[in-house]
Amino acid sequence: xxxxxxxxxVHKIFGAETAVEDLNLTVNAGEFLVLVGPSGCGKxxxxxxxxxxxxxxxxxxxxGDRLVNNVSPRFRDVAMVFQxxxxxxxMNVYDNLAFGMRARGAAGSVVAERxxxxxxxxxxxxxxxxxxxxxxxxxxxxxxxxxxxxxxxQVFLMDEPLxxxxxxxxxxxxxxxxxxxxxxxVTTLYVTHDQVEAMTMGDRIAVMNLGRLQQVDAxxxxxxxxxxxxxxxxxxxxxxxxxxxxxxxxxxxxxxEFLGVKTPISAGSQLTGxxxxxxxxxxxxxxxxxxxxxxxxxxxxxxxxxxxxxxPMGHEAYVxxxxxxxxxxxxxxxxxxxxxxxxxxxxxxxARLHLFDARSGRTILQRPVAGxxxxxxxxxxxxxxxxxxxxxxxxxxxGARGAPSRAEEIS
Amino acid sequence: MAVAAGLGPRxxxxxxxxxxxxxxxxxLVLLGVLFVFPVLYACYLGFTNxxxxxxxxxxxxxxxxxxxxxxxxxxxFIKSSWLTIIFVVGSAIIGQTVLGMALAILLRNALVSxxxxxxSIVIVAWVLPEITVALVWYAFSQAGGTLSILLRQTDTNFxxxxxxxxxxxxxxxxxxxFSMLVFSAGLRNLPTEVLEAxxxxxxxxxxxxxxxxxxxxxxxxxxxxxxxxxxxxxxFTLIYAMTQGGPGIETMTLPLYxxxxxxxxxxxxxxxxxxxxxxxxxxxxxLLFVRASRSQV
Ligand SMILES: Nc1ncnc2c1ncn2[C@@H]1O[C@H](COP(=O)(O)OP(=O)(O)OP(=O)(O)O)[C@@H](O)[C@H]1O
Ligand SMILES: [Mg+2]
Numbered sequence: 001x002x003x004x005x006x007x008x009x010v011h012k013i014f015g016a017e018t019a020v021e022d023l024n025l026t027v028n029a030g031e032f033l034v035l036v037g038p039s040g041c042g043k044x045x046x047x048x049x050x051x052x053x054x055x056x057x058x059x060x061x062x063x064g065d066r067l068v069n070n071v072s073p074r075f076r077d078v079a080m081v082f083q084x085x086x087x088x089x090x091m092n093v094y095d096n097l098a099f100g101m102r103a104r105g106a107a108g109s110v111v112a113e114r115x116x117x118x119x120x121x122x123x124x125x126x127x128x129x130x131x132x133x134x135x136x137x138x139x140x141x142x143x144x145x146x147x148x149x150x151x152x153x154q155v156f157l158m159d160e161p162l163x164x165x166x167x168x169x170x171x172x173x174x175x176x177x178x179x180x181x182x183x184x185x186v187t188t189l190y191v192t193h194d195q196v197e198a199m200t201m202g203d204r205i206a207v208m209n210l211g212r213l214q215q216v217d218a219x220x221x222x223x224x225x226x227x228x229x230x231x232x233x234x235x236x237x238x239x240x241x242x243x244x245x246x247x248x249x250x251x252x253x254x255x256x257e258f259l260g261v262k263t264p265i266s267a268g269s270q271l272t273g274x275x276x277x278x279x280x281x282x283x284x285x286x287x288x289x290x291x292x293x294x295x296x297x298x299x300x301x302x303x304x305x306x307x308x309x310x311x312p313m314g315h316e317a318y319v320x321x322x323x324x325x326x327x328x329x330x331x332x333x334x335x336x337x338x339x340x341x342x343x344x345x346x347x348x349x350x351a352r353l354h355l356f357d358a359r360s361g362r363t364i365l366q367r368p369v370a371g372x373x374x375x376x377x378x379x380x381x382x383x384x385x386x387x388x389x390x391x392x393x394x395x396x397x398x399g400a401r402g403a404p405s406r407a408e409e410i411s
Numbered sequence: 412m413a414v415a416a417g418l419g420p421r422x423x424x425x426x427x428x429x430x431x432x433x434x435x436x437x438x439l440v441l442l443g444v445l446f447v448f449p450v451l452y453a454c455y456l457g458f459t460n461x462x463x464x465x466x467x468x469x470x471x472x473x474x475x476x477x478x479x480x481x482x483x484x485x486x487x488f489i490k491s492s493w494l495t496i497i498f499v500v501g502s503a504i505i506g507q508t509v510l511g512m513a514l515a516i517l518l519r520n521a522l523v524s525x526x527x528x529x530x531s532i533v534i535v536a537w538v539l540p541e542i543t544v545a546l547v548w549y550a551f552s553q554a555g556g557t558l559s560i561l562l563r564q565t566d567t568n569f570x571x572x573x574x575x576x577x578x579x580x581x582x583x584x585x586x587x588x589f590s591m592l593v594f595s596a597g598l599r600n601l602p603t604e605v606l607e608a609x610x611x612x613x614x615x616x617x618x619x620x621x622x623x624x625x626x627x628x629x630x631x632x633x634x635x636x637x638x639x640x641x642x643x644x645x646x647f648t649l650i651y652a653m654t655q656g657g658p659g660i661e662t663m664t665l666p667l668y669x670x671x672x673x674x675x676x677x678x679x680x681x682x683x684x685x686x687x688x689x690x691x692x693x694x695x696x697x698l699l700f701v702r703a704s705r706s707q708v
Binding site for chain 1 (some may be wrong): 602604605607608609610611612613614615618622623626627629
C-alpha cells in the first residue's frame with residue numbers, strides 16, 4: 001500500500017517559539033525522503049505532527065487522500081522510531097517488539113515468527129529476554145528500530161534511528177533499511193545528522209533550517225546546485241568554502257573576481273539572478289580546490305596560499321590554508337608532505353564554482369549536473385543491485401561485524 | 412570465578428565504614444529510646460494483666476498466653492477484627508485506591524481549569540478536620556438528612572441501617588484526595604514518549620492503561636496501598652465521633668475496641684495485646700503488597 005504524505009502550509013508554534021514555519025512538502029508514495037538540518041530546526045516536530053503527537057498550529061497534513069489533522073495517532077497507521085527510543089521499560093525485548101502487532105490483534109504464532117525474523121535482522125536474537133535497562137545504547141536503538149520495522153505501516157517515521165551504532169553496524173543497518181525499502185516501498189521520512197546516510201539512502205533530501213524548509217531535491221542535485229548558502233554549507237563534508245567576490249561585466253561578458261583572480265562565467269552555467277551591486281559569495285567545495293601538483297587539467301585557475309593546518313584522514317588529508325586573507329579548506333592526497341606555513345599552489349576548476357548573492361544568500365548560478373555526482377549515482381545504483389549480498393552479510397553478523405561496504409567509502 | 416583466581420580480594424565489594432557509627436550514634440540513641448524501647452515494652456505489656464487503675468496498675472503479672480486465649484474466645488474481638496479488615500479493604504484498599512486513581516486519570520485528561528476546580532474541591536475534603544467530616548456525614552445520614560431525602564426514604568437513619576457502609580463512605584470521602592494526589596504525581600512523571608509510542612503503535616486506551624500505564628505506575632500504587640492501609644488501620648476519630656462503635660458493636664473496629672478495653676474497662680494489658688494484633692494485621696497487608704510488587708513485572 002503506497003501512500004503519499006503532504007504537508008500544506010503547516011506551522012507549529014510553541015508559545016513564543018515557531019518550531020516549524022509554513023512547511024509545504026510532499027513525500028511521494030513509496031519514496032525515501034531524508035530530512036536533515038541543524039539541531040533544533042524542527043525535524044522531530046515535523047515527524048511528531050505527522051504521527052499525530054503534535055497538532056499543527058496551522059495548515060493541513062494528508063496521508064494518501066486522507067486529511068489527518070484530527071485523526072488520532074492510533075488510526076494513522078504510521079510507525080515511528082523515536083529519537084529517545086521510548087522503549088517500554090517494564091517489558092523485555094520480545095514484548096517490546098511484539099506490542100504493536102498484538103495491539104492490532106495479530107495471532108500469537110504470527111507475532112512469534114515476525115519477532116524472530118526482525119530480531120535476527122537486527123542482531124537482537126540473543127537479547128529477547130532482556131529489559132531495556134539491561135541493554136547498551138546501540139542495542140536499545142536497534143530495538144526501537146525493530147519495533148517500527150516489525151509492522152507494515154503506510155508511513156515510516158525514523159528519527160535518527162542509527163545515531164548510536166558503531167560504524168560497522170551502522171553500515172549494515174543502512175544497507176538493511178535500504179534493502180527493506182527496496183522490497184516493501186513504504187513511504188519513509190528519515191531524520192539524520194549523518195551526511196553519508198543522507199546522501200546514500202534518500203531518494204530525495206529535504207534540508208531544514210530554523211523551522212523553514214530550504215530545499216528538497218535528489219542528493220546529487222542538492223550537492224551540485226544548492227539553492228542557497230545554508231544548503232551549500234550544510235551538505236558536504238568538509239564544508240564548502242565561502243569567499244567574497246565581485247561580478248563585473250565588460251563588453252557584455254560577465255566575470256567573477258575572487259581570491260585575487262578573475263575568471264569568466266564558464267560555458268554551460270548561467271546566471272539566474274541579479275545581485276546587489278555585484279557583491280557575491282563564491283562557494284568552493286574542498287574537493288574542487290586541489291593541490292596544484294596533482295590538479296586535473298581543467299583546473300585552470302591557480303591561487304597561492306599558506307598552509308595553516310593539515311588534518312590527515314588516512315585516505316586523504318584536509319588542508320586549511322590562508323589565501324588572499326581568506327581561510328579555505330582543500331582536499332589533498334594522503335602523505336602529500338605539506339607542512340604548516342608552507343606556501344602551496346591551489347588549483348580550481350572555474351566550471352565548479354558556486355555563486356550566491358551576498359545579501360540574500362540565494363544562488364545566482366545554475367550549473368549543469370556533472371562530475372562528482374556521477375560517482376555517487378553509480379554507488380547508489382550498485383548498492384541497489386546487490387541486495388542478496390547485503391542480506392547474507394547481515395545474517396552472518398551476530399558477533400563479527402562486516403567490513404565497511406562500498407557505500408561507506410564514498411564518504 | 413576462574414578469572415578472579417589469584418587476583419586477591421575484590422576491590423569493588425561493599426565495605427562497612429566504622430566511622431559512620433559515630434555520625435549515626437545520636438540518631439541511633441534517639442531511635443532506641445523513643446521507638447525501639449517503647450515498642451518492645453508494649454509487646455511485653457501485651458502479655459500481662461496490667462490495669463489502668465486499682466491494685467493491678469502497680470503490681471501486674473506476666474500472664475503468659477492468657478490474653479491470647481481470652482481473645483480467641485472473645486466474640487467482640489473476632490467481630491471487631493472482621494470489621495477492621497472490611498473497613499480497610501473496602502474503604503481504603505478498594506475504595507480509596509480505585510476512586511483516587513479514577514479521579515487522577517480524569518483530572519489528567521480534563522482541561523486545566525476543570526481539573527484545578529475539581530482537584531481543589533477534593534483536597535478541601537481532606538483538609539477539613541476529621542471531627543467536621545464526622546459531623547457532616549452524621550447529619551447527612553440521619554433520618555430526614557440529605558441522604559434520606561435523595562433516596563426518598565426520609566424515615567430511615569442510614570447510620571443505624573447500614574452503619575459500616577456509611578462510616579466507610581465518610582472515610583473514603585475524606586481520604587480519597589490523598590490517593591488522588593499520589594496518583595496524579597505518578598501519572599505526571601510517566602515518560603511521555605513511551606505512552607506516545609504505545610499510541611502510535613495502535614494500542615487502544617484500555618490497552619495502554621493495562622499494559623503500559625498501570626505497570627509503570629506499579630511502584631506508586633504499592634506505595635499508596637501501603638500508606639493508605641496503615642493510615643486506615645488505625646482510624647479512630649472519624650468512627651468514634653460518628654458512632655462510638657455502635658449501634659451495638661456494628662462499627663467497633665479494632666482501634667475502637669482497644670480504646671474501649673484499655674480506657675473504658677481499664678484493661679490495659681488486654682488492650683495492648685489487641686493493639687499488637689492490629690500491628691500484625693498491618694504487617695501481613697504490607698508483606699502482601701511488597702510481595703505483589705516484586706512478583707511478575
Ligand atoms: N514541546 C515543546 N515546547 C516548546 N518548544 C518546543 C517543544 N518541542 C520542540 N520545541 C522547540 O522547537 C524547536 C524544534 O525542535 P525539534 O525537536 O523539532 O528539533 P530537531 O530538529 O528535532 O532537533 P535535533 O536535531 O536536536 O533533534 C526547538 O527550538 C525546540 O526548542
Ligand atoms: Mg530531533
